[in-house]
Amino acid sequence: MGILIDKTTRVLVQGITGHEGSFQAKQMAEFGTNIVGGVTPGKGGSEVYGIAVFDSVSEAAGETNPDASVIFVPPRFAADAIFEAIDSGIELIVCITEGIPVHDMMRVCSYLESASSRLIGPNCPGITTPGESKAGIMPNSIHRQGNIGLVSRSGTLTYEIIDLLSRNGIGQSTSVGIGGDPVSGTSFVDVLEFFEKDPKTHAVVLVGEIGGTAEEDSIGFIKQMSKPVISYVVGISAPPGKTMGHAGAIASAGGGTALEKIEAFEKAGIAVAKNPTEIVRIIKDII
Amino acid sequence: MKLYEYDAKEIFKGNSIPVPEGSLISNPGDAENIAGKLGTVVIKAQVMTGGRGKAGGIAKASNPKEAYKSAQRILGMSIKGLPVNKLLVEEYKKPDKEMYLGITIDRAAKCPLIMASPEGGIDIEEIAKTSPRKIVKIHINPLTGIHDYQARMLANSLNKNKSLMIADIIKKLYRVFIDYDCTLAEINPLADAQDGFFALDARMVIDDNAFFRQDFREEETGSLEETAKKNGMSYVGLDGDIGCIVNGAGLAMATLDLIKQYGGEPANFMDVRAGANEEQMKIALRIVSSNKKVKAIIINVFGGLTKCDEVARGIIDVIPEIKAPLVIRLAGTNENEGRALLEKYRVTLASSSEEAASAVVKLGNSDR
Numbered sequence: 001m002g003i004l005i006d007k008t009t010r011v012l013v014q015g016i017t018g019h020e021g022s023f024q025a026k027q028m029a030e031f032g033t034n035i036v037g038g039v040t041p042g043k044g045g046s047e048v049y050g051i052a053v054f055d056s057v058s059e060a061a062g063e064t065n066p067d068a069s070v071i072f073v074p075p076r077f078a079a080d081a082i083f084e085a086i087d088s089g090i091e092l093i094v095c096i097t098e099g100i101p102v103h104d105m106m107r108v109c110s111y112l113e114s115a116s117s118r119l120i121g122p123n124c125p126g127i128t129t130p131g132e133s134k135a136g137i138m139p140n141s142i143h144r145q146g147n148i149g150l151v152s153r154s155g156t157l158t159y160e161i162i163d164l165l166s167r168n169g170i171g172q173s174t175s176v177g178i179g180g181d182p183v184s185g186t187s188f189v190d191v192l193e194f195f196e197k198d199p200k201t202h203a204v205v206l207v208g209e210i211g212g213t214a215e216e217d218s219i220g221f222i223k224q225m226s227k228p229v230i231s232y233v234v235g236i237s238a239p240p241g242k243t244m245g246h247a248g249a250i251a252s253a254g255g256g257t258a259l260e261k262i263e264a265f266e267k268a269g270i271a272v273a274k275n276p277t278e279i280v281r282i283i284k285d286i287i
Numbered sequence: 288m289k290l291y292e293y294d295a296k297e298i299f300k301g302n303s304i305p306v307p308e309g310s311l312i313s314n315p316g317d318a319e320n321i322a323g324k325l326g327t328v329v330i331k332a333q334v335m336t337g338g339r340g341k342a343g344g345i346a347k348a349s350n351p352k353e354a355y356k357s358a359q360r361i362l363g364m365s366i367k368g369l370p371v372n373k374l375l376v377e378e379y380k381k382p383d384k385e386m387y388l389g390i391t392i393d394r395a396a397k398c399p400l401i402m403a404s405p406e407g408g409i410d411i412e413e414i415a416k417t418s419p420r421k422i423v424k425i426h427i428n429p430l431t432g433i434h435d436y437q438a439r440m441l442a443n444s445l446n447k448n449k450s451l452m453i454a455d456i457i458k459k460l461y462r463v464f465i466d467y468d469c470t471l472a473e474i475n476p477l478a479d480a481q482d483g484f485f486a487l488d489a490r491m492v493i494d495d496n497a498f499f500r501q502d503f504r505e506e507e508t509g510s511l512e513e514t515a516k517k518n519g520m521s522y523v524g525l526d527g528d529i530g531c532i533v534n535g536a537g538l539a540m541a542t543l544d545l546i547k548q549y550g551g552e553p554a555n556f557m558d559v560r561a562g563a564n565e566e567q568m569k570i571a572l573r574i575v576s577s578n579k580k581v582k583a584i585i586i587n588v589f590g591g592l593t594k595c596d597e598v599a600r601g602i603i604d605v606i607p608e609i610k611a612p613l614v615i616r617l618a619g620t621n622e623n624e625g626r627a628l629l630e631k632y633r634v635t636l637a638s639s640s641e642e643a644a645s646a647v648v649k650l651g652n653s654d655r
Contacts, residue, residue: 020592076499101497102392103468106429109397125591139591139619154537156589159619160640163589180536182394182470209537212394234540237525237547238556245521245536245558247496248394258544275545277641 002129002174003149003194003201004092004120005068009133012066012090013038014057014073014081021072022048024096024137028070031134036064057081057088068092070126070135078122079104086117093185094135095122102247105183112185119185123246125155125177128162138162138175146171148283149195151188152207153180153214153246157234161207161276168280173201180246182211188218196225203228203286205279208261210235210244210251215261219268230282232273233261288493288505291333293375295489298467304459304474306486309377318358318376322351327379330357332364332371337410342366347379380485385476386445387411387422388457389490390464392471399427399464401457403441407476433461445477452484453477468497511555511574518570520559527552529651530575530584530611534563534593538640542587545640551648554581563593568601576609583651585643586615595625606632612650616643 005011011028015021016038026049029035037052037060044055054060057069069090073081078097085093086108100122112119120127126136130143142159144166152158158177165172176191178184188206195201206222206229208215215233222229235244235251235258243250251257265272271286273279290298296306310321311333322328332344339345344366348354354376364371387407393400404414404422414422423444425437435454438461442453456477464472471492478487493503507513515522521536525543529551533539536558543553555578559571568586575584588598595617602615613634617625626636635650637643 075496099496101468101500102470102494103429103465103497106392106398110428110430137591142619152537154535156533156535156591157537157541159591160538160541160589163618164639182392183397207537209540214395217395234537234544237543237553238540239523239525242523242556243521244523244540244556249536249540275548275641276541277639 002132003191003198004127004174004176005129005135006132007032007034009068009135010034010036010064010066011133011135012036012057012060012064012069013051014069014071014085016040016048016051016053016072017043017046018072024072025049025051027137027140028134031140033133033135036066057084057090061088061090066090068094068135071095071097073097075099075101079108082108082119083111086111086115090117092118092120092135094120094124094126095185096124096126096137098123100181102181102183105181109183109185120176121179121184123181124179124184125158127174127176129174130172136177138177142166143175144171147173147200147202149173149198149201149204150175150207151191151195151204152177153209153248154207154234155180157207161205161232161279164276164280165283170280170283173198180209180248182248188214189221192218192221192225192229196227201227203230203283205283206231208233209246209249210238210258211249211256213255216264219264219270222270223268228271228286230271230273230279231265232276232279233258233265288495288503289335290491290493291335292331292489293333293373295491296486298463298491299486299489302459302463304456304463304486305484306489307377307380309375311373312358312376313362313373315355315358315362318374319351319355321376322348322354325378328354328376329379330354330361331375331377332361332366333373333375334366334369334371336367336369339366344371380478380480380487382476382478382480382487384446384479386479387414387475388460388477389471389473389475390460390469393426396426398429399461401425401427401433401437401441401461403445403457405445411475427461432465433458446479449479456484467491468494468501470494511577515557515574518567520557520567520571522574523556524578525553525555527554528580528582529647530554530578530581532557532559532571532575532584533587534559534589538587538589542585542640542644545644546585546648549645549648551651554578563588563598565597565601565604568598569605572602572605572609576611581611583612583614583647584609585647586613587640587643588617588619590617590619590621593619594621595619596621596628599625599628603628603632606634614643614647614650616640
């Protein structure tokens with residue numbers, strides 16, 4: 001079990017002939033992901049590590065019947081790649097690309113409202129269900145099967161926490177990186193809803209950061225959940241008005257500071273970890 | 288990237304949004320000449336910060352001599368640490384009424400948000416606090432763009448009698464917001480004056496991710512932020528004395544927070560990105576150590592795409608140049624190879640983020 005992807009998920013890789021796309025396709029295949037094909041316009045008919053490459057998503061969809069697509073397309077072409085996946089009826093789209101213009105993402109997200117696809121990302125490490133499948137770029141070696149769901153806006157910090165959990169014998173049902181951009185396809189609440197319904201998930205770790213109100217917006221749902229949620233928010237030392245690496249990580253006079261988020265969680269009675277080690281301690285206390 | 292008022296007004300002008308006539312100048316004599324042509328003028332410091340008025344960076348001058356004197360005074364000023372090198376001198380428009388008009392991105396709603404308030408001239412955050420009911424907000428579907436009725440509703444909330452003229456400005460501002468990939472396009476105040484409406488101030492922020500299709504170039508300042516950006520990294524200067532180099536923005540913020548928890552103060556935020564290699568590590572170390580306040584440096588890398596042995600090689604190459612003690616934590620891809628390479632050197636190797644943060648704070652303190 002776990003959420004969003006499992007052993008049976010048929011995964012397409014858009015941008016498979018690129019440097020990162022080909023490397024990550026191989027990594028995913030080694031993890032056990034059922035990769036059914038790749039897409040790069042103009043490279044149809046070729047192969048990458050034995051994976052068939054098609055010129056378009058619709059062509060690949062016709063031949064391979066994918067459930068999901070992982071996108072490694074450069075920023076200026078990435079929105080187009082997402083539209084192509086949506087129009088081909090791909091159910092789950094994971095966009096890894098960092099640096100997509102926010103106006104492109106607003107158009108994509110509006111378009112998604114009348115489509116049946118779900119978009120994870122962009123600017124995210126994707127999804128891993130240990131022992132089953134990986135649609136993204138998280139390092140293969142850090143995961144361990146278990147009952148903790150993880151949802152995060154970050155990349156390497158997510159790896160750090162997964163690794164720490166695994167080393168302490170705490171396995172994960174599924175880990176989801178929703179991305180560090182200001183406008184993205186899937187919110188904390190969306191992922192929490194999946195975890196709440198997933199029988200394999202017993203508790204959830206939510207990793208947030210400065211900028212926007214995605215953390216605060218999840219509180220209403222967390223309070224209704226039957227499963228405990230442990231939150232961890234980074235960026236206490238971030239000065240307002242400065243973008244901290246991720247395009248979406250910017251606090252302003254209007255809000256979005258780490259302290260505001262932490263206070264909101266605490267006020268709602270949601271567990272707050274002050275550092276990665278504390279996440280482990282709190283989970284061990286709960287379980 | 289934030290635009291200067293002058294640049295934003297040029298864009299407004301090019302898109303038929305009315306702005307007062309004016310020029311960008313850098314010496315008092317020019318201010319005198321322009322005032323001779325325009326009559327009463329407003330002289331405005333062109334610096335990238337708010338609160339110019341309060342700091343004395345904006346002055347009204349009713350004759351050329353006064354314009355000269357004010358320009359001379361403001362050109363010698365520094366506002367919030369920023370020297371004033373350029374002034375916008377423009378025709379004074381006496382506002383009968385000052386309003387607010389702004390377009391931003393609503394992250395939660397994932398679409399543009401237009402805000403209008405009949406009370407302008409102060410920050411929107413301030414308006415939101417003092418008279419929230421006076422702000423009218425309308426979300427725009429980015430696939431259809433702004434509808435006429437939406438522009439009309441917003442305009443009516445500002446001034447029913449002149450709503451046609453205001454609606455026209457709103458639609459033009461939305462056009463600018465889209466065409467220039469803005470994350471903010473703001474007219475504050477929008478003045479209702481004797482001879483029409485005018486954008487008395489203009490703020491535009493352009494999405495850095497859209498630079499490939501926009502014709503903007505960031506001002507060269509020679510700052511560490513700029514050097515980092517040119518090398519595909521992200522640096523933000525802070526006030527403390529612990530230098531930080533981390534791969535990934537989230538882990539970098541977490542590392543800074545840990546340093547604070549252990550009683551230290553970070554000197555900077557530095558994200559060398561997920562695919563950092565030997566060469567980038569060298570550049571990163573040079574950038575961070577060039578800050579004279581730095582007493583100790585932490586390098587925290589969780590290798591996924593990044594290979595720890597490559598990171599180690601980059602560090603070793605510049606060790607002879609670095610005076611501050613180094614605390615290094617390498618985890619993930621090729622971590623054992625990376626650690627083995629570093630063992631011969633006088634650096635502190637840590638096995639977790641917490642251990643590294645605690646060690647670097649101690650080293651920073653002992654040096655004092």
